[in-house]
Amino acid sequence: MPGWAKWLFRREALLVCAAAILGAAAAAAWYLLQATVLTIAVAPRDGTEPELIKAYADALENARESIRLRILPFDDVRESAAALQDGRADLAVVRPDVVLPPNGLTLAILRDQAMVIASPEANGIRTFPRLAGKRLGIAAHKDADFRLLKNILGYYGLDLETASGTGPVPARAVRLVAVDQAGLAAALRARQIDAFVSIIAPAAPKALDLVAAVRSVSRGGKVDFVAVEEDDAIIERFPKLQAVTVPAGLFGGQPKLPEEDVKTVGASYRLMARASLGRAVAADVTQHLFEMRTAAAQATDAADYILAPAYDTTAAATSARIPIHPGAIDYYEREQHSLVDRYGDTLYLLAALAGGLASAVAWLRQRLARLRRERIDEVMDRLLAIAGEARAMCEPAALRALAVEIDRLAADVVRYAREREPDARTMAAVTIAIDTAKATVADCRNALGDAPAPPTPGTPSMRLHLAGGEATG
Numbered sequence: 001m002p003g004w005a006k007w008l009f010r011r012e013a014l015l016v017c018a019a020a021i022l023g024a025a026a027a028a029a030w031y032l033l034q035a036t037v038l039t040i041a042v043a044p045r046d047g048t049e050p051e052l053i054k055a056y057a058d059a060l061e062n063a064r065e066s067i068r069l070r071i072l073p074f075d076d077v078r079e080s081a082a083a084l085q086d087g088r089a090d091l092a093v094v095r096p097d098v099v100l101p102p103n104g105l106t107l108a109i110l111r112d113q114a115m116v117i118a119s120p121e122a123n124g125i126r127t128f129p130r131l132a133g134k135r136l137g138i139a140a141h142k143d144a145d146f147r148l149l150k151n152i153l154g155y156y157g158l159d160l161e162t163a164s165g166t167g168p169v170p171a172r173a174v175r176l177v178a179v180d181q182a183g184l185a186a187a188l189r190a191r192q193i194d195a196f197v198s199i200i201a202p203a204a205p206k207a208l209d210l211v212a213a214v215r216s217v218s219r220g221g222k223v224d225f226v227a228v229e230e231d232d233a234i235i236e237r238f239p240k241l242q243a244v245t246v247p248a249g250l251f252g253g254q255p256k257l258p259e260e261d262v263k264t265v266g267a268s269y270r271l272m273a274r275a276s277l278g279r280a281v282a283a284d285v286t287q288h289l290f291e292m293r294t295a296a297a298q299a300t301d302a303a304d305y306i307l308a309p310a311y312d313t314t315a316a317a318t319s320a321r322i323p324i325h326p327g328a329i330d331y332y333e334r335e336q337h338s339l340v341d342r343y344g345d346t347l348y349l350l351a352a353l354a355g356g357l358a359s360a361v362a363w364l365r366q367r368l369a370r371l372r373r374e375r376i377d378e379v380m381d382r383l384l385a386i387a388g389e390a391r392a393m394c395e396p397a398a399l400r401a402l403a404v405e406i407d408r409l410a411a412d413v414v415r416y417a418r419e420r421e422p423d424a425r426t427m428a429a430v431t432i433a434i435d436t437a438k439a440t441v442a443d444c445r446n447a448l449g450d451a452p453a454p455p456t457p458g459t460p461s462m463r464l465h466l467a468g469g470e471a472t473g
Helices: 003-009 011-033 049-062 077-085 143-155 181-189 205-216 231-237 279-291 293-297 301-305 314-319 326-332 339-392 396-419 424-447
Strands: 036-042 067-073 091-094 104-120 135-138 159-161 173-178 195-200 223-225 242-246 262-274 463-466 469-472
Touching: 036 049, 036 077, 036 279, 049 067, 049 104, 049 279, 049 293, 049 301, 067 279, 077 091, 077 104, 077 262, 091 104, 104 143, 104 205, 104 242, 104 279, 104 301, 104 326, 135 181, 143 159, 143 173, 143 195, 143 231, 143 262, 181 205, 195 205, 205 223, 231 242, 231 262, 262 279, 279 293, 279 326, 293 301, 314 326, 339 396, 339 424, 396 424
Parallel strands: 036 067, 036 091, 135 173, 135 195, 159 173
Antiparallel strands: 091 262, 104 195, 104 223, 104 262, 242 262, 463 469
């Protein structure tokens, strides 16, 4: 029998196999308990999102949560969306009206923006048609903001003119004039602009400052806001935009500004995950984002503007034009999975593998034990055959060869007894067979006058120590 087979046949083999199974289980548990590192693409570089995501990542690490973030910065949201789409990132900051990656699903809204157009009451600009032939001031803006404004003005039949000029504005055009935020009030007083537009979170401090600047040059502090009354139709035409309502009194309460709710449209910066990201992981990311909002707010005010995407039903959330990740829905509806739900398949597979390995080891031990028992049976059969052959032999040399073979077979039995704990009945039968064969060969040799040499004085006779008794060899 090969050496490896003899080793597996020993009792220590079971202990080694059991230790291997426990080690595999410990390794699997260690793997499952390791933090999941997700790559997140963040843009725009000059926005509030990089600081927000950095604060979120730091909060996750400080709290030693099961999710960690590796930040991949980009200059523009087109690049962050592309990183999500081509698999370089698991999460990304995305502005859907610019680029909506086909594999992107919403986890949360990081920043809701609204198109706010304000002017002093005396200018009489309350609707989009009244903007025709006017100069519209705008502070530093992104290309996406320019495209949004152009689409809305185009819906009302107005052209957006961006070339600087001092002449009159065409009757069906709106001239966009770059104005520094600090010089907004002065530009309105000097009639360099007639109104001001900003694509911004309405409750952001910057938005409050802009409206306050417009209010400072208006008699009685009254400000007109241009409303988008046809918001449903515009959303239908530009489905990546969203309807936004600026609540009455947001910019001041005495007098109330605005006097009533203002309907407008806007866009959002969203935290999106790839559609293939597991529901449990997506739910954890969403949960930590909201639970750690207070900690992140200590580093940036942008954390205060995080909100959940609105939806009526689960079906509506997953089938919307900008769908929500099922994992995020699990968090919003408090249906997050337990440990067994998350890792049940893995645990079941590990248990099945462990059980299969244990069964294989047990089968192998049983098979090897059967082979060893078969060897003992072969030894006894051969001993009985030797007794019969010895009676028929008449050559001393042949009888001496049988005596040597008996000694070799006895040695095999000794090795078997040392490696195993054989039952007493089996070993008693083997002992009888050895004694019978040796006695028969000795008798035959005596009859031929070839008596074996007597044992050397002082040399103990060979004894087999067996379970349940002993035999003399």
